[in-house]
Amino acid sequence: MKRMVRAMLALGTLLASEVVIAAAEPVTVPAAAPAPGGFGAQLAQTVFGLLVVVGLIFFLGWLLRRMQGSVQRGAPVIEIVGTRAIGPRDRLLLIQVGKEQILIGHTPGSIEALHVLAEPVDVPADARQATPEFAQRLLELMGKDQKDKK
Structure with missing residues (x-):
């Protein structure tokens, strides 16, 4: 991935240097030279x-x-087990990290670990994959119902 980023940066630098060199060279254009092909050709070139x-x-x-x-393949290390809204912008999150569960309080200004559970809470698999109602309805309208894929 780093090689691709370096290659893209090198290509961008090369293209930018070619533009600078081309702009630095004076170009003499006859004053009354008609545009080849006229307006239609210029429009086609612009659209292309x-x-x-x-x-x-x-x-x-x-x-x-x-x-x-490709980077995110494999089992997730950190997983949101459950969430509960306690206000318009405040939430409680139950996070699974490895075999440990942590209760987190999330507000617009902060995120705080409230409690580390000594005994993990068993959450049914179907409850973990719950999709918010609006998102589920939107997927149904688009014909991409996730519940049918399972």
């Missing part, structure tokens, strides 16, 4: 350039998602 840039953005987004997915 825009499509290339948008395609590059989508490709880099896809590449980033692929790289993040």
Whole structure:
């Protein structure tokens, strides 16, 4: 991954240096030179350039998602076992770290460990995978019901 980042940075530096060199060289253009192909050709070139840039953005987004997915393979070390809202912006979180469970208080200004449980709480597997109601309804409307995949 570091090699890819270095290669991208090197490519970006090379392209930037070529642009600077090209901008530094004086170019003589005849004053009355007509544009080759006229307005239609310029418009087509602009649209093609825009499509290339948008395609590059989508490709880099896809590449980033692929790289993040490969890093997160395997069992999660830290897992949120349960959560409970105790106010509009305040929450209690039960976190599983290895074989230990920690009760955490989360407010907009802080996160505090409230208690380390001596005996882990058994939570049913279906309760851990609970999807919030809005998210579940949105997935159903989009035709991607997660409950059917199991």
